[in-house]
Amino acid sequence: MIPNSNDKIIVKKPIIYLYPTEETEVTLQFNFKGKLLTTFPKYENKWQVIVSPNGQIYDTKTKRNYSSLFWDGEINLPNEHYQYEDGFVIEKENLTTFFIEKLEYMGLNNQETNEFIQFWLPILEQNKYNFIHFLVNDDCNEISVNTIHPKPETSIRVYMEFYSLEQLKIIKEQKLPKTERKGFTIVEWGGTDVTNKIQKNEL
Structure with missing residues (x-):
């Protein structure tokens, strides 16, 4: 796998869920290492929100309720980032079972897992096989x-990076961490198709 340094990638659908133990005013700032493209609700240096224990988010600027906070952006990481030593190669017919097992193991709940699958499954099912690697937490x-x-007691962050494969490829299986949800919890998931970062003749 030789990365192609000419292609920037889009970090898609990072969405953030917040679950305080009681109704809490929360200030959230994020430092994205690339160029932001879209945010919803609109991000202006920070999100200032009031959050209920059930995850309902009230944005104090728009005066609207949300189930999550959304952003996406364009980034160009160094080639070394894409030299994967482990991961998973999953046939398209097995994607749903794979995602349910791995996401729930890492700490996502039923709703978060379903929303991840609803967004990513139609994209990955276009490929016969997918190489998948997760960036988790730190x-x-x-x-x-x-x-x-206030600072959450538990942070669960899962970014998926994947590229398409036409045939089965053997790779060392990635070991994933398991995080128990305690106290005020933030959950974030997103992903990136890195196919254009990998030279076609090396797939």
Whole structure:
């Protein structure tokens, strides 16, 4: 796998869920290491929100309720980032089972897992096989760093990176961490198609 340094990638659908133990005013800032493209609700240096324990988010600027906070952006990481030593190669027929097993193991709940699958399954099912590697928790800081007040007790962050394969490829299986949800919890998931970063003749 030789990375192609000429292609920037889009970090898609990072969405953030917040679950305080009681209704809480939360300030969330993030430092994305690339160029922001879209935010919803609109991000202007920070999100200032009031959050209920069930995850409902009230944005004090728009005066609207949300189930999550959304952003996406363009980034160009060094070639070394894409030299994967482990991961998973999954046939398209097995994607749903794979995602349910791995995402729930890492700490996502039923709703978060379903929303991840609803967004990503139609994209990955276009490929016969997919190589998948997860950035989990602190590994996500290479892409974006969150600053949240008050500070959550539990942070679960999962960014998926994948590229298409036409045939089965053997690779060392990635070992994933398991995070127990305690107290005020933030959950974030997103992903990136890195196919254009990998030279076609090396797939």
